[in-house]
Amino acid sequence: MSTAVQDPRTQSPVNYLNAEDGLKSWLLTTDHKRIAILYLISITVFFMIGGFFAVLMRLELATPPGDLFNSDTYNKLFTMHGIVMVFFFLVPSIPATLGNFLLPMMVGARDLAFPRVNLLSWYLYIIGGIFVVATVGLGGVDTGWTFYTPFSSTYSNTWVLPAIMGIFVAGFSSILTGLNFIVTVHKMRAPGMTWGRLPLFVWSQYATALIQILGTPVVAITLALCALERAFHIGIFDPSIGGDPILFQHMFWFYSHPAVYIMILPGMGVISELVTCFSRKRVFGYDFVAAASVGIAVIGFLVWGHHMFVTGQSMYASMVFSILSFLVAVPSAIKIFNWTATMYQGSIRYDTPMLYAFGFIGLFTIGGLTGLFLATTAIDVHLTDTYFVIAHFHYVMVGGMVMAYLGGIHFWWPKMTGRMYSEPWAKFSALIVFVGFNLTFFPQFILGYQGMPRRYHAYAPEFHVLNVMSSCGASILGIGYILPLIYLLASLKTGKPAGPNPWGAKGLEWTTQSPPTTFNFEKIPVVTEEAYAYAATTEEETVG
Amino acid sequence: MADQAADLNPGTLVEHEHSPFLRHHFEDMGQQFESSTLGMWVFLLTEIMFFGGMFGAYTVYRSMYPDAFASTSRHMIPWLGATNTAVLICSSLTMALAVRSAHLGSRKLVRWMLVLTMIFGLAFIGVKFTEYYLHWKDHLVPWLNFQYPEHPEFFYNAQILFCFYFFMTGFHALHMFVGLGLLSWLLIKNETTLFGPQYYSPVEITGLYWHFVDIVWIFLFPLLYLIGAHG
Numbered sequence: 001m002s003t004a005v006q007d008p009r010t011q012s013p014v015n016y017l018n019a020e021d022g023l024k025s026w027l028l029t030t031d032h033k034r035i036a037i038l039y040l041i042s043i044t045v046f047f048m049i050g051g052f053f054a055v056l057m058r059l060e061l062a063t064p065p066g067d068l069f070n071s072d073t074y075n076k077l078f079t080m081h082g083i084v085m086v087f088f089f090l091v092p093s094i095p096a097t098l099g100n101f102l103l104p105m106m107v108g109a110r111d112l113a114f115p116r117v118n119l120l121s122w123y124l125y126i127i128g129g130i131f132v133v134a135t136v137g138l139g140g141v142d143t144g145w146t147f148y149t150p151f152s153s154t155y156s157n158t159w160v161l162p163a164i165m166g167i168f169v170a171g172f173s174s175i176l177t178g179l180n181f182i183v184t185v186h187k188m189r190a191p192g193m194t195w196g197r198l199p200l201f202v203w204s205q206y207a208t209a210l211i212q213i214l215g216t217p218v219v220a221i222t223l224a225l226c227a228l229e230r231a232f233h234i235g236i237f238d239p240s241i242g243g244d245p246i247l248f249q250h251m252f253w254f255y256s257h258p259a260v261y262i263m264i265l266p267g268m269g270v271i272s273e274l275v276t277c278f279s280r281k282r283v284f285g286y287d288f289v290a291a292a293s294v295g296i297a298v299i300g301f302l303v304w305g306h307h308m309f310v311t312g313q314s315m316y317a318s319m320v321f322s323i324l325s326f327l328v329a330v331p332s333a334i335k336i337f338n339w340t341a342t343m344y345q346g347s348i349r350y351d352t353p354m355l356y357a358f359g360f361i362g363l364f365t366i367g368g369l370t371g372l373f374l375a376t377t378a379i380d381v382h383l384t385d386t387y388f389v390i391a392h393f394h395y396v397m398v399g400g401m402v403m404a405y406l407g408g409i410h411f412w413w414p415k416m417t418g419r420m421y422s423e424p425w426a427k428f429s430a431l432i433v434f435v436g437f438n439l440t441f442f443p444q445f446i447l448g449y450q451g452m453p454r455r456y457h458a459y460a461p462e463f464h465v466l467n468v469m470s471s472c473g474a475s476i477l478g479i480g481y482i483l484p485l486i487y488l489l490a491s492l493k494t495g496k497p498a499g500p501n502p503w504g505a506k507g508l509e510w511t512t513q514s515p516p517t518t519f520n521f522e523k524i525p526v527v528t529e530e531a532y533a534y535a536a537t538t539e540e541e542t543v544g
Numbered sequence: 545m546a547d548q549a550a551d552l553n554p555g556t557l558v559e560h561e562h563s564p565f566l567r568h569h570f571e572d573m574g575q576q577f578e579s580s581t582l583g584m585w586v587f588l589l590t591e592i593m594f595f596g597g598m599f600g601a602y603t604v605y606r607s608m609y610p611d612a613f614a615s616t617s618r619h620m621i622p623w624l625g626a627t628n629t630a631v632l633i634c635s636s637l638t639m640a641l642a643v644r645s646a647h648l649g650s651r652k653l654v655r656w657m658l659v660l661t662m663i664f665g666l667a668f669i670g671v672k673f674t675e676y677y678l679h680w681k682d683h684l685v686p687w688l689n690f691q692y693p694e695h696p697e698f699f700y701n702a703q704i705l706f707c708f709y710f711f712m713t714g715f716h717a718l719h720m721f722v723g724l725g726l727l728s729w730l731l732i733k734n735e736t737t738l739f740g741p742q743y744y745s746p747v748e749i750t751g752l753y754w755h756f757v758d759i760v761w762i763f764l765f766p767l768l769y770l771i772g773a774h775g
Contacts, residue, residue, distance in 0.1 A: 111569035113579045179586045187579040188569075217590045221597035225711075232687040234707040235700050236601070242700040247604055251597060524571065 012418065015515040030115035031518055036101035037416070038122050039092060044485070046088040046129060049136075051478065053081035058440075058474040061467050066458035074457035075142035076158065080135075082145030087167050088129055090401055091259065094266035095177055095212075096125070098408045099205045101416060103181055105509035106199045108190025108527065110519040113183040121176035128170030135163045144455070146256070149237035149248040153229040160230055164223045171216045174262075178212030181205050190508070192527035199507055199531050200276075200289050204269025207293040211258040211265075211300065219255030222248065246312055253304035261300040263397055264364075265293055267404030268335055271360050274407050275339045277505040278354035279346025282532040285338045292331035299328050309380045318377050325375035332368050336361060351503070352426040356407030359434045363399025367392060370445065385455070388448025391441045399437055406433070406484060413488060414502045418514040419495030425487040433480035439473025506532050565743045577745045584749040588756045591719075595760055598715070602708050602767065605701075612701035614772025615694075616709075619684055621675060625769040628671050632758045635664030639754045642730075646747040649740035654747065655731065661754070662727050665720055672717055676710075685710070709768050716764060719757045726750045 012018065016033045026034060057077050060068045069077065104112050112118050135141055141163040143152040152160050185198070185206050198206075225236055226248060235241035237248050276283040283289060305313055305321030313321075339361055348354070370392040374380050383389060414420055443466035448454075452463045459467065501510040508527070512520055563573050570576040606613045642657035683691040686707045692699045730750055739747060 109569065113569075114583060115569065117583075175590050179583060179590070182586050183579050183583045186582055187575055213586055213590045214593050217594035218597040221594055225598075225601065228707070228711065232707075234686045234703055236605075236704060236707060242609070242704060244604065244608065247601060251601065519569070 013513065014517060015418070015513065016518045017417075017515050019518045028119075030111070030119050032100050032104050032112050032115065032118060033416075033516065033518075035118050035122055036097050036099075039096040039100060039125070042122075042126065042129065043089050043092055043097065046084055047481075049133075050081055050084035050089055051481065053077045053084070054474065055478065057081065058471040060457050061459070062471040064459050064461045064464050064467075069457055071457050072142060075144075075455070076140035078455060079141050079144050083132060083141070083163060083167065085397075086145055086259075086263070087170055088125075088132060090263040090397055091170075091174055092125060092177070093263075093401065093405050094270060094408060095174075095181070095205060095208055095262075096121075098201075098270065098405075098412060099181065099208075099266060100177070102412065102509055103184060103202060103205055104188065105512065105516065105520050106202050106507060107185060107188055108193050108508050108521065108525045109184060109188035110521065110524075112180045113188055114180050117176050118180055121173040121180070124173035124176070125170055128166040128168070128173065131162050131166030131169065135159045135166065138162065146252060147223065147226055147248075148252075149226060149229065149245045150239065150243075153226050153237045153248075154233065161227055164227045168220050168223055168227075171220045174212050175216045178209035178216075181209040182213065185209075190524050190527055193508075194527075196287070197527055197529075197531050198290070200272035200283060200286070200293070201266075201269035203290040204265045204272070204293045207297040208262050208265045210294070210297050211262050214301070215255040215258040215262075218251060219259070222251040222255070225251075246308070249308055249311060250304065253307045254301070257304040257307065258297070258300040260393075260396070261296055263401050265296060267360065267364075267401040268293065270404040270408035270411070271339060271357050272335075273505075273507070274353045274357040274411055275342050275361075276532045276534065277411075277503055278349045278351060278357070279343045280349075280534045281342055281346040282530070282534055283338065284341035284344075285334075286531065288334050289338050292334045295331040296328060299324065299331070303328060306375055306380075309377050310384045322375050322377050326372060329368065329372055332364075336365055336368075352421075352423060352430055353407045353411035353503075355427060355430040355434075356403050356410065359430070359437075360400055360403040360407065363395050363403060363437065367395030367397075367399055370395065383448060385453055386448035387444040387452050387454055390454050391444035391448060394441045394444075399441070403433070403437075406430075409484070409488070411503070412509075413491070414498030415509060415512075415514050415516070417492055417495070418498055419491045420498050420502060421491040421495055422487045425483065429480050429483035429487070432476060432483065436473050436475075436477030436480050440470050440477050441473070443467070443469045443473075506534060563742055565737075573742055577743075577748075580745045580749055581752070584752045588752065591756060595712075595715070598708070598712050599763070599767075602712065605704050605708070606771070609698075609701040609704070612695070612698035613705050615698050616702050616705045617770065617772045619679070619682060620769040621678065622769045624671055624675055625765050628668050629761065629765050631664050631668050631671070632761050635661050635668070636755055636758045638664065639751050643744070643747050643751040646734075646739035646744035647741055649738060651734060651738060654734050654739060658727055658731050658734065662724060662731075665724050665727070669717060669720055669724075672713065679706075712764055712768070716757065716760055719760070723750075723754050723757055726753065 016031055020029075026038065029035060029038075056069070057074070060066065060074060060077075066074070100112070100118065104110065138159045141156070141158045141160055143156050143158070143160060147160070147164065185202060189198075228234070229236045229238065229243070235243045237243045237245050239245055272283055272289055303321055303325045305317055306325045309318050309322075339357075370388070374383060374389065374392060410421065410426060447463055447466050447470075450463070452459055498514050500512065500514050502514075503510075508521075508525055509516075511525065566573055566576060570579065638657050638660040642654055642661060645653035645657055679685060680689065683689045684706055686703045690699075690703050690706065692702050695702065727750065730747060733746060737743075
């Protein structure tokens with residue numbers, strides 16, 4: 001295919017990594033796999049920036065008095081942590097890296113439908129990121145990642161406008177990724193790749209893309225209105241001159257609640273792939289798992305009001321939002337039960353990706369169930385703005401999404417780089433991440449239940465012990481995140497060649513060489529079997 | 545957007561013996577056409593949500609302050625708005641004819657239909673900015689010179705309406721400019737590329753976009769110009 005010719009000097013066969021050389025070939029690439037690598041590097045940088053703010057916060061909270069930072073600085077720390085982690089790590093994390101890399105291969109296509117749009121989305125992400133880095137450099141912003149009005153529009157004396165600008169631009173990067181995925185899934189599937197044969201990872205990316213294209217424009221316009229109000233002070237969100245600050249919250253959460261599902265659905269897709277591969281069984285109830293992804297996306301648009309139980313929303317609206325929020329638990333639970341049923345009587349292998357999958361299932365269950373506590377209006381009044389909320393969404397986003405992300409990176413690393421990483425180190429660091437995570441965030445459930453409010457740099461002495469546990473856990477968790485960075489990078493030099501399919505997994509991406517060629521397939525494959533037809537493989541292995 | 549349309553440029557490498565317009569990652573022209581069209585529809589969905597956020601916020605304030613909003617219709621110039629509505633509907637007709645001509649492969653017709661569409665588009669923008677100028681002379685621009693002497697009790701609420709007026713029509717005008725840019729690009733492309741039944745998707749998807757921008761105006765006109773005009 002294409003113009004790539006085997007270079008006699010190189011040992012490894014021509015693939016997407018060595019097909020072209022030079023910085024320019026990377027910055028102007030339209031290859032979905034190279035763009036995935038660009039995203040991988042950039043979101044890792046932003047993860048470290050966001051993590052740095054988290055470290056500073058946990059340092060401050062190691063002792064009850066506010067001794068390290070004053071309250072203004074602390075406000076900026078949690079705001080910048082939230083903005084960077086939500087908009088620049090979690091939202092693009094799996095879709096823009098693993099999704100970009102794998103989605104075309106999984107449906108049997110040579111690239112996404114619009115390769116140049118794909119590259120444009122990375123540049124928009126970088127431009128948005130530059131705005132946010134500039135915000136940090138100028139002195140940060142202190143509104144919380146939610147930019148609640150009228151504080152953000154009228155009273156805050158920090159760099160609100162550049163931060164909003166960064167999120168606005170990065171939002172379009174997310175929209176373009178979603179658009180590309182939707183068109184690719186609809187129009188680029190290989191012959192025989194019916195909707196019922198799509199890998200569940202693709203289904204979850206599709207559901208995510210729906211949210212990206214329908215929700216992100218609304219937050220863009222909301223933040224634009226907020227910026228307008230801040231710049232010109234016309235009164236759209238200022239109650240003293242007729243504006244409605246609650247309207248901002250409605251519009252903000254109309255996107256940002258579905259966005260929470262942008263930050264978990266792709267993770268669920270990864271877990272579906274991992275569980276079925278390492279159980280050597282077809283996923284239990286494929287149709288239900290696929291439908292549950294779309295169900296979560298749809299219901300996700302109807303529950304935003306549960307963020308506003310105590311902010312002056314009508315009681316009846318709260319009751320409806322509460323019931324609808326409970327409904328989200330149904331498709332989520334379907335997934336958890338079906339993964340568990342997939343493992344039942346499977347030939348389970350305990351490779352690193354599967355360890356992360358175990359971690360995800362346990363932690364997401366806790367995160368999801370505590371979400372039901374918060375959806376209960378009466379309990380929410382007690383728990384609003386406490387550490388219980390912090391612990392809840394970190395169990396979903398860090399315990400869920402980051403676990404799935406790491407699991408996915410380990411699972412497809414051999415495909416992306418052609419090298420195996422060090423399995424003992426990987427297992428060790430998976431354990432470290434699990435222990436560190438729970439030590440960090442489980443005490444926060446108790447703190448919140450006992451009434452410790454979020455977003456303060458000082459706290460009452462009786463909360464000291466649990467906070468010390470949390471800070472210790474955070475340092476362990478930090479090591480757990482640094483280790484993969486080291487051994488994965490080391491594997492590029494020293495790792496054993498992986499071969500096309502080191503896990504014996506099903507799926508079109510494993511039929512290509514590792515790393516794949518620029519256009520993935522010599523010939524567009526024809527699909528003749530269901531997704532995850534593991535029964536046949538297991539038999540062969542037994543016989544062989 | 546433009547980039548998306550640009551994706552349909554003749555690819556640099558043509559592996560198969562297919563049409564020179566087929567990009568390497570598509571199997572055939574049909575798949576390429578369907579993909580680009582669906583891509584534009586999905587993009588328009590995001591645009592609907594984008595404008596939908598503004599329409600939603602507008603609706604909330606209009607139901608909160610119905611009298612103040614109604615009082616603003618005296619300052620709008622409905623006949624200019626109506627003229628602009630007619631201009632845009634005509635431009636949609638010529639745009640549709642441009643798509644048809646591209647499908648039929650008539651370079652000359654495509655050229656003239658695109659030029660007519662652009663003239664209508666420019667006329668719309670001319671009228672729109674005339675209105676902006678008149679509003680500025682009437683001291684109705686929030687933040688710059690807003691005054692509302694006849695109904696001082698509505699000062700702040702009417703100011704919100706005018707804020708939405710400028711914000712929504714401004715975003716709409718921005719979309720018109722993007723549309724005009726796309727039309728100019730098509731005009732140039734039409735001279736070097738012979739569109740025909742096999743390949744006319746750039747005209748098709750630009751047409752979709754242009755019609756969408758027209759439809760937004762069809763909603764903006766009554767919501768902004770005709771509130772309380774019956775009273």
